[in-house]
Each structure stands twice: as C-alpha cells, then as structure tokens.
Amino acid sequence: MRDGGTHGTCMASLIGGYNLGVTKTGTNMVPVRWEDGSLYGVKRASSLFDSLLWMLHDIVSNNLGGRAVINYSGGKSPDSLLHVILRPGTLPLPSHR
Amino acid sequence: MLYRRIARSAIQVVVPRTQAKAAPLTLATGIPVSQWSDRSVTHNPPRSEFNRYDPWYHFLPLFRDADAVVVCAVGNNAEPAPGPNSDDDDFEAPRRYARSDRHMTDSLIVVGGTNRHGNIWLEQLGSRLVGTNQFFRLITVWAPGAVMTCAQAGSTGGVKQDRGTSLATAQVSALVATFLLRPDLVGRLQTPGSVAVNVKSFVVEAALFHTGDRYDTIKVLGTHNYVRCNNPTPPPLVDPATKRDENGVVGRSVKLKRAQNVPVRRNGVLQPLTNVSLHLRH
Helix, strand or coil: CCCCCCHHHHHHHHHHCCCCCCCCCCCEECCCCCHHHCECCECCHHHHHHHHHHHHHHHHHCCCCCCEEEEECCCECHHHHHHHHCCCCCCCCCCCC | CHHHHHHHHHHHHHHHHHCCCCCCCCCCCCCCHHHHHCHHHHHCCCHHHHHHHCHHHHHHHHHHHCCEEEEEECCCCCCCCCCCCCCHHHCCECHHHHCCCCCCCCCCEEEEEECCCCCECEEEECCEEEECCCCHHHCCEEEECCCEEEECCCCCCCEEEECCHHHHHHHHHHHHHHHHHCHHHHHHHCCCCCHHHHHHHHHHHHCCCCCCCCHHHCCCCCCCCCCCCCCCCCCCCCCCCCCHHHHCEECCEECCEECCCCCCCCCCCCCCCCCEEEECCC
16 A cells, blocks of 8 residues: 555654654554545545444454554544535545555 | 444444455445535534534444544644634544543543643744644643654655644554553553543553643643653654665555455455555564
C-alpha cells in the first residue's frame, strides 16, 4: 500500500519509526486507508464505514482485544459526509482501493 | 442506530465466516426518500441528525466493547482561540464524542498539542498569539505537537519537520501501545470489557502535569518519560540516501509487509484494504 498523501507516513514514523518512533518493541502497525473512497473529491461516509468495519472485524477475528490501539490523527466533518450520501441523484459507488 | 445495527449484524455474520474464507457483505441503507428530495434537509441537516449518519458515533462503542483503545486528535484549525467552554466541538468527529455529556467520554482519548517546551502551543496570527488546539473541553492528554521531526513522504527516506495535534496523537497512541504491552500493567489495564476505560484513566494518571481550569494556564499534561516533550534539540537527521532504512521509510510509504491470515473480501467490497502491517525494526 502506498500513502496517498503524506500524513499517514509521517504518523507511522512517529508511532514506530526506527529513529523517530515512540514505540520500538513488540508493536505492529496496520495502516488503514479510507479516503480513497472519495467521490469527486468529497469523502463519503460509506468509505469511512468500510474502514471502521474492517478494523473492528480485524480486531475481533484476530482476538486483539486488549492489545489494539486505533490512532486517528485527523477529523472529518459529518456534514461533508452527508453531502454526498444524501445528495439527490448521486449513487454511492463502491470504493476502489 | 442505523450503523450500529448494521455493524452488529455484520460482525455476527462476517466474523465467523471469515475465520475460514472471505465473505461478501451487502450493505443496504434505508434512507427515507423524502430526505433525498428535500434539499434543505439534505444539505443542512439539523444538528440532532448528525450522529445518525456519522459512522464514528456507532463504531466507537463497538471498539470499546472489543477492548480496542481509540486515540484521536483534538484538531488544530487555528481559529481564534476558543475558551474552555467553547461549543465548537459539535461538528467534528470523532473527538466530539469525548465531551463530558456524550457517550464516549469514559474511553475515547483526545490529544492536544504542546510546543517543545511543554507549554500550550500558540502561534502568531496577525498581531496576536492564538491557541492552535481547538476544543479544550475535549482534551484528555497533551503531548508535543509543534516542530516535530517525522518521515518525509515523497522523498526517499527523508525526514521533515511538521506540526499539529495529529503528531501529538500519534505519540500518545504509541504510548498507549507500550502500556498495553507492559506486564506490570496487566492487572491494572487488562480487564475484559473495560480496557479502553482503564487505559484512559491510566493515561491521565500517568501524565506528569495537569491542566489548570483555564486554557491559558495549562502547564502540560505531558508524557515526558516516553517522548521528546522537553528536549529542545530534535534528534539528528539521518542522511536519507545512505541510511534510509533507519528512518523506517522507503519511497512514499513506510516499509510494509502484507499481514498473514488476514481475510480479504473480493469483488469490490472492502478488499485488499489496507491489510498490511508494518514490521518494525527493533
């Protein structure tokens, strides 16, 4: 997977980078991307839903309870998500990752 | 309740099946037709309706129940500094759910940023200094967020300096991961069903300093033992050309290896995802 922007790589290096990271032993990182699901440049709630569901599934199915930390270095406005989901005539499309 | 219902049923159905193979998931949402045609509702939903359509609102309790800890940034919009009683936290997710009157106040960790001296991070905006952390009522813990050195995506193995509560959040997330790994904290943190709540309370306890009641009297809610909060000297830069592996980055992304035994859904739904894990150098 490639970082579509630059922010995720920066965060990953701070979490577990060899020189710059805080944690250095026994920790694995699982990057999860959701903004690829943007439609005409606007993020979709369904894409966020997909990613959150995947994370939850990953945690539950791999029995990671008590060992999982979800880092969210950002903030998205729900009204911008609504904008696409409920726009008349817009059909939400499956995301392409 | 829409997403909560979907998520619960999806977990019940998908998880057992995907133990063996990938399972397709069909998602059909029942949005009233009237809302599709009512532009005033479509584009300006009442505030009370936001939660219904925000996936974070429904998933955060599920993560908590699954004993996963969620750490999010408070944001740094650099708007004119709100006071500690600002209501501006109504529109951004997921941090807004950590407010004292909302459903994730006990387990969602929200991180604010300090400067490298451990004081509240202010920046010059015109002729005055403004706070860059937006919503003080939501902040659980502070960590360094200004002038941090991190990987430079887009250059091969390079580093850069960046700023923001995002960076502070990443450090606290890593810190929480180390807490969860420490054998001496198992008894304190690893209570099934309460891990996220325990971790949040422990993070606040472990912080060295506490905030005052007023945002301009914040000293630090710090993590000095673990991150470079008080170190005025950034770590030495590594030559990107010869030692790029030591930066943990290659090209535009961190070094990644596909995780083993991770279910992948096909036919356009949720697939290759992001099913990759970073194997760190130790």
